[in-house]
Amino acid sequence: MVSDTAPNPDIRISIRNLNKFYGEFLALDRLSLDIDKGEKIVVLGPSGSGKSTFIRCFNRIEPHDSGTLMIDGQVIDDRTDLATLRGRVGMVFQNYNLFPHLTVLDNCTLAPRLVRGTPREQAEEEARRYLAQVGIGEQAGKYPIQLSGGQQQRVAIARALSMNPEIILFDEPTAALDPEAISGVVAIMEDLAAQQITTICVTHEMGFARRIADRIVFMDKGSILEVAPPQEFFTAPRTERARAFLDQMIQF
Amino acid sequence: MKIHNFIRRSASYLITTAGLFATLCMMSHAGHAQSENVPSFATTGHFTVCTDPTLPPMTFVNGQDTRDLAGFDIDLARELGRMWHADPTILTMDFEGMLPGLSSHRCDMVISGIMKQAGREKNYDAAAYLDSSIVVIARSGTPRITSLDDLSGLNVAVQSGTSYATLVEKTNQHLIQSGRAPIGLQQYPAEDQVVQQVLLGRAHALITQDVEVYYRQKQLGGKVTIILKPDNPDFREFGAYISKDPHNKEILTQTVSSLKQQGILENLSRKWNISNAQEQAFTEKAAPSAFSLEVFFSALTSMAFVKGAALTLIVAVLSHLTAIVISIPVALKLNGPRSPLQMLLSAYVAVFRGAPTLLQLLFIWNALPQFFPIFRESWFTPFLATWLSLSINESAYQVEINRAALRAVDQGQLVAADALGMKRSQIYRHVIFPQALRIALPPTINEFISLLKTTSLASVISLQELLAVTQIQVARTFEFTEYYSAALVYYLAMVFFFLFLQKRIERRFSWADRNKATGHGQ
Numbered sequence: 001m002v003s004d005t006a007p008n009p010d011i012r013i014s015i016r017n018l019n020k021f022y023g024e025f026l027a028l029d030r031l032s033l034d035i036d037k038g039e040k041i042v043v044l045g046p047s048g049s050g051k052s053t054f055i056r057c058f059n060r061i062e063p064h065d066s067g068t069l070m071i072d073g074q075v076i077d078d079r080t081d082l083a084t085l086r087g088r089v090g091m092v093f094q095n096y097n098l099f100p101h102l103t104v105l106d107n108c109t110l111a112p113r114l115v116r117g118t119p120r121e122q123a124e125e126e127a128r129r130y131l132a133q134v135g136i137g138e139q140a141g142k143y144p145i146q147l148s149g150g151q152q153q154r155v156a157i158a159r160a161l162s163m164n165p166e167i168i169l170f171d172e173p174t175a176a177l178d179p180e181a182i183s184g185v186v187a188i189m190e191d192l193a194a195q196q197i198t199t200i201c202v203t204h205e206m207g208f209a210r211r212i213a214d215r216i217v218f219m220d221k222g223s224i225l226e227v228a229p230p231q232e233f234f235t236a237p238r239t240e241r242a243r244a245f246l247d248q249m250i251q252f
Numbered sequence: 253m254k255i256h257n258f259i260r261r262s263a264s265y266l267i268t269t270a271g272l273f274a275t276l277c278m279m280s281h282a283g284h285a286q287s288e289n290v291p292s293f294a295t296t297g298h299f300t301v302c303t304d305p306t307l308p309p310m311t312f313v314n315g316q317d318t319r320d321l322a323g324f325d326i327d328l329a330r331e332l333g334r335m336w337h338a339d340p341t342i343l344t345m346d347f348e349g350m351l352p353g354l355s356s357h358r359c360d361m362v363i364s365g366i367m368k369q370a371g372r373e374k375n376y377d378a379a380a381y382l383d384s385s386i387v388v389i390a391r392s393g394t395p396r397i398t399s400l401d402d403l404s405g406l407n408v409a410v411q412s413g414t415s416y417a418t419l420v421e422k423t424n425q426h427l428i429q430s431g432r433a434p435i436g437l438q439q440y441p442a443e444d445q446v447v448q449q450v451l452l453g454r455a456h457a458l459i460t461q462d463v464e465v466y467y468r469q470k471q472l473g474g475k476v477t478i479i480l481k482p483d484n485p486d487f488r489e490f491g492a493y494i495s496k497d498p499h500n501k502e503i504l505t506q507t508v509s510s511l512k513q514q515g516i517l518e519n520l521s522r523k524w525n526i527s528n529a530q531e532q533a534f535t536e537k538a539a540p541s542a543f544s545l546e547v548f549f550s551a552l553t554s555m556a557f558v559k560g561a562a563l564t565l566i567v568a569v570l571s572h573l574t575a576i577v578i579s580i581p582v583a584l585k586l587n588g589p590r591s592p593l594q595m596l597l598s599a600y601v602a603v604f605r606g607a608p609t610l611l612q613l614l615f616i617w618n619a620l621p622q623f624f625p626i627f628r629e630s631w632f633t634p635f636l637a638t639w640l641s642l643s644i645n646e647s648a649y650q651v652e653i654n655r656a657a658l659r660a661v662d663q664g665q666l667v668a669a670d671a672l673g674m675k676r677s678q679i680y681r682h683v684i685f686p687q688a689l690r691i692a693l694p695p696t697i698n699e700f701i702s703l704l705k706t707t708s709l710a711s712v713i714s715l716q717e718l719l720a721v722t723q724i725q726v727a728r729t730f731e732f733t734e735y736y737s738a739a740l741v742y743y744l745a746m747v748f749f750f751l752f753l754q755k756r757i758e759r760r761f762s763w764a765d766r767n768k769a770t771g772h773g774q
């Protein structure tokens with residue numbers, strides 16, 4: 001269980017009393033959590049509970065208002081160099097958000113070239129390796145519009161990988177995909193964990209959560225209510241709120 | 253004896269000084285010392301004479317080169333310059349712009365076949381230089397009439413802005429009072445169009461000046477006839493106009509009367525065929541005209557048209573490029589969070605989209621110099637004024653195109669690029685703009701094509717663009733169809749070129765279309 005004591009610098013990600021306001025509205029309420037290197041965290045919770053807001057704090061797409069967030073013992077705040085941070089923490093979105101005017105290969109090389117100054121040839125070589133890793137090496141020359149949803153999501157993962165991150169955030173990566181494509185993404189995420197890449201994934205797919213999660217984080221109304229391994233969470237949820245949430249999900 | 257010597261010495265001293273002074277004046281060619289006989293605006297050795305060169309034989313373009321002005325008025329300007337030891341610069345502009353040009357100090361004088369009239373002399377000073385008479389003209393065979401009242405119920409064409417319109421309106425008041433139908437008044441911006449209405453039968457008659465008719469005999473001979481020569485105190489003589497200034501008026505009047513005494517004005521009248529004897533020859537037949545391919549091709553290949561088209565193209569391209577440069581930051585700001593600057597920019601867009609382009613052009617050319625004297629200086633050419641006003645005007649439209657295009661780019665990509673660590677400027681340059689460009693391109697090319705045609709409005713502020721050139725040539729030759737057709741060919745060629753360019757550029761946006769996207773095979 002999480003504690004309110006000082007953060008442990010040996011732990012990859014350490015969060016203490018994280019708060020986030022949207023104007024008057026408290027979107028994240030004193031969140032605390034420690035995440036190990038290579039761990040696969042799945043964040044569950046009803047819509048509007050603050051899951052997206054929470055994971056967007058990790059790469060400071062949404063800066064938090066108070067509390068501490070540490071990655072590898074380094075405090076993330078308004079003095080953090082964003083380009084460096086975002087190089088270490090990649091992100092994959094529900095709608096893929098690929099750049100439609102660039103080929104698959106260029107989608108993957110744009111950020112390394114612009115942010116890191118990687119020479120084009122080197123960036124392309126690495127991008128091809130990541131594209132091959134996610135199983136779409138042969139699509140490198142196509143435009144996003146020519147690919148299926150599952151293929152586009154793989155490109156999005158390859159694009160995140162091309163910055164060589166230590167952590168990847170997934171915000172409902174499978175919500176727009178068919179079951180077969182979902183299996184593909186599961187395989188890729190397991191592959192990432194094997195490479196010691198930490199993944200934090202928001203999802204609504206219970207089966208998907210059960211298959212990949214090392215631990216489940218359950219959120220409601222901006223708070224973390226439970227943190228537990230999937231076995232435990234799905235069979236014996238501790239809070240009434242989690243039980244109600246699971247009942248509702250099963251009905252669908 | 254002593255005194256006598258003194259006087260003699262002084263006298264010779266005086267004579268020497270005077271001689272030296274005269275030499276100096278001749279050398280400097282300016283004649284500051286003669287300010288007694290030179291109006292204040294010409295003491296610098298230069299003065300500007302404004303004229304609308306569409307009224308032969310008074311003022312018109314002689315030949316294909318639009319800078320080659322000719323006519324009685326142009327010669328008069330030169331004679332005045334000679335008398336004042338000053339160089340006249342002739343500035344051509346649209347009729348409506350000339351008298352306001354005196355107020356904005358763009359023109360020192362207006363000599364353009366304008367009647368000397370009490371109404372105009374309330375605001376400007378004028379000196380009469382040539383007797384003239386008003387004439388009513390109709391197609392050959394139309395019976396003579398005895399007064400303007402006889403035109404009751406008929407259509408009459410006049411050049412707009414002239415006092416013939418006022419004359420018709422006065423007649424109408426009096427017709428209506430006596431229970432008769434008023435005259436239908438048709439106003440056209442150029443004299444040649446006025447004549448054309450009568451030739452086409454759209455107007456029963458036209459009102460103009462006798463001098464114009466004498467000059468046009470060759471074109472009009474046999475087609476029209478004078479049906480009335482009314483005497484009206486407001487239409488007895490042409491006047492050269494200047495800003496109100498009793499001193500200058502006095503000098504101008506004296507100079508003109510001395511030109512008359514020297515017989516110079518008489519010579520000019522003869523040179524330009526302005527005499528009553530010409531009225532006789534007027535009934536002679538002229539050859540019927542059809543579309544002349546020869547005239548059409550010579551217009552098409554004339555330097556005047558090439559230059560006019562080039563000017564049209566250059567002013568349109570420059571204005572649109574400037575508009576695009578202005579519109580991008582404005583569009584970004586307007587799409588951003590609310591701020592006081594945003595309200596200001598919204599007002600800017602609303603005003604310049606709302607106001608007619610012609611009004612903006614006239615405002616910048618005629619009104620702006622009244623607020624900021626710097627715009628009266630000669631560097632502020634019609635070209636710059638057109639560029640300025642079309643850029644501002646076009647930027648207001650372009651802002652709306654850009655805003656819509658920027659908004660159409662999925663915001664998710666901004667977040668995605670942000671999450672990859674790209675800087676704001678990189679995101680705009682590499683992600684947002686290339687996509688917004690695809691969306692903005694078709695409406696932008698549309699706007700440009702529209703702007704290319706809008707440049708023709710700049711003829712009112714004397715920019716010698718394609719339409720101005722065409723009108724001047726038509727006024728000279730009366731060959732409407734040939735010159736209009738040549739202008740049409742140029743406009744269409746330019747428009748088609750840009751449509752072709754649009755197609756070429758759109759090919760680069762194939763990524764947006766699943767069926768057309770051509771990934772490079774890997």
Ligand SMILES: Nc1ncnc2c1ncn2[C@@H]1O[C@H](COP(=O)(O)OP(=O)(O)O)[C@@H](O)[C@H]1O
Nearest residue numbers: 022025027045046047048049050051052053054
């Ligand atoms: N940019 C924002 N401005 C204001 N409120 C927001 C913003 N983003 C999210 N919220 C609010 O914060 C709460 C949490 O949102 P979100 O993190 O997207 O929830 P989830 O991802 O769990 O569905 C919601 O009530 C949402 O309406």
Ligand SMILES: [Mg+2]
Nearest residue numbers: 051052053171
């Ligand atoms: Mg969400």
